[in-house]
Amino acid sequence: MDCRATHTFRLKSYSIERLQETVRQNLDCLLRILQYNRDHDLLFFRIGSQLVPFASHPVNQFDWQEYFAPRFQAIGRFAMEHEMRLSMHPDQFILINSPDEGVFERSVAELRYHVQVLDLMGLPPSAKVMIHVGGVYEDRQASLQRFITRYSLLEPAIRKRLAIENDDVSYPFADCLTLHQATGVPVVFDCFHHSILNQGESVAEVMPSFVATWEAQDGPPLSHYSSQQPDERTGKHADTIDLVDFERFLQVTKPYDLDIMLEVKDKEASALRAISVARNDERFVASRVATAS
C-alpha cells in the first residue's frame, strides 16, 4: 500500500482546517486499504488510533463525527459488504484501572472516540476496541478489582465493543479470564505475549476457555499472532512473519474458528505470506466459500 490512514500533526499546528484535511486524507486512504485487502482476501483490519488526530483532546472542538459521517458510512458499508471485520487498539495511555481519576477520565474520552468511529461506520458489535488490563500500581489484586469497578462505570456503548488482551509484563491470560468472569468482557488472546507471560498453560490448553469468552454477537474469537525478533530483547516483535511458527499456531488452534491479526512491522508483506499458508487451512477455505456465496 502506498498510503497510511494515520497521518497526524503536532498539537502546535492544530487548526480546524488542518484537522479536516488530515482526516479526509486518512479516510480516503482507509477505504483504499480496505479495497486492497478485499483484493487479497485479507478480511480483518486494525484501524490506527490516529485516524482522527486529537479526537479526545480538549483542543478539539470540531464536530468531526457530523462532518465526516458520510465517509464513515461509506467505509462501513464497504466493510460489511465484503464481510470484513474491523478493530481498533487505543494506545498505552488508556488505563481504565489507574488509581488517578484524571487518567481514568481521559481514558474514557479516548475509548469513546474509538467506539464512535466504529459506530459511525455502522459496524456490528463484533468490531472491537481492545485494550490491556492496565498498570499494577504495586498491588495486583487491588488493580484487578479496580478494573472491575471501573468497567461497570463505562457507558453501554463502550462496553459493547470493549475487549481485553493479555500482555507480556503484568497481566497474563489467566488474569484476563478472571476479569471476563467478573465482567463478561471478551478476551483477545495474544500468543506471543502468552509465550512470555503465562501460568504454565500451553496454547492448546488455553484455547477452550479463551474461545468461551466470546458470545455470538461478539463475532469469532480474536487472536493476535507475532513472534520474537531474533537477537533482540525478549518481547520485541519480529519485523516479519515466521511462517514455520505461524503454521504451528494454525495447527494448535485447529479445532477453533478464529480471526487472526498479525502484529508485524512489514504489515501486508507478511499478511500476504500468511495468507499463502492459511489458504491450505480448511477454516480459511470455509470462510472464502461463505464470502463467495
Add this chain to the structure above:
DNA sequence: TCTGGTCAAGGTGGT
C-alpha cells in the same frame, strides 16, 4: 531534498 530532534497522554523495567 535530507536529517535529526521531537512529539498529548502512563507505566514499567533496566541502568
Add this chain to the structure above:
DNA sequence: ACCACCTTGACCAGA
C-alpha cells in the same frame, strides 16, 4: 533519577 520502550513512526524546523 533517568531513559527506552510500548502493536505501529510521522512531523517539522533547519540545513
